[in-house]
Amino acid sequence: MRFIEVDEYQHFSHIRLNRLQTIRSTSWRPVYPIHFWENILTRRVNKPYRDLDPPHRDEQRAYLDELRDRLPVLYGLKRTIRIDEFTLKEIGLKVVNELISD
Numbered sequence: 814m815r816f817i818e819v820d821e822y823q824h825f826s827h828i829r830l831n832r833l834q835t836i837r838s839t840s841w842r843p844v845y846p847i848h849f850w851e852n853i854l855t856r857r858v859n860k861p862y863r864d865l866d867p868p869h870r871d872e873q874r875a876y877l878d879e880l881r882d883r884l885p886v887l888y889g890l891k892r893t894i895r896i897d898e899f900t901l902k903e904i905g906l907k908v909v910n911e912l913i914s915d
Contacts, residue, residue: 815891817913818843818881821898826871827861830854832879841886843895846908853899 833854836842864871882893894912901908 814885815894815913816881816885817894817896817909818878819896819898819901820878823862823864823871824874824878825857825862825897826864826875828872829875829878830858830861832875834858836879836882841883841892843882843893844912845895845897846900846904846912848900848904848908849895849897852903853897856899 833843837850862871864874882895885891885893896909896912
């Protein structure tokens with residue numbers, strides 16, 4: 814069994830981007846398309862999203878996203894597949910099939 818999450822732009826806050834860079838080499842890291850790691854991540858790091866309403870919403874979202882990445886692996890499931898909206902717009906749904914079939 815495997816979970817699939819779609820990350821809209823608001824998921825790429827400074828906090829979440831820092832965590833993604835930190836956990837990138839862990840065994841439980843999320844499965845993003847190669848296009849995300851090679852192209853999108855750098856762009857997002859240079860221009861992170863900031864959500865001030867309500868206060869601390871971006872921190873809360875980053876925490877929940879990381880739990881959704883870690884928990885499946887801790888319970889013996891496959892790593893979470895994450896599709897970012899930027900890759901979907903640039904490449905399309907083809908990338909989803911590639912990730913699921915791996």
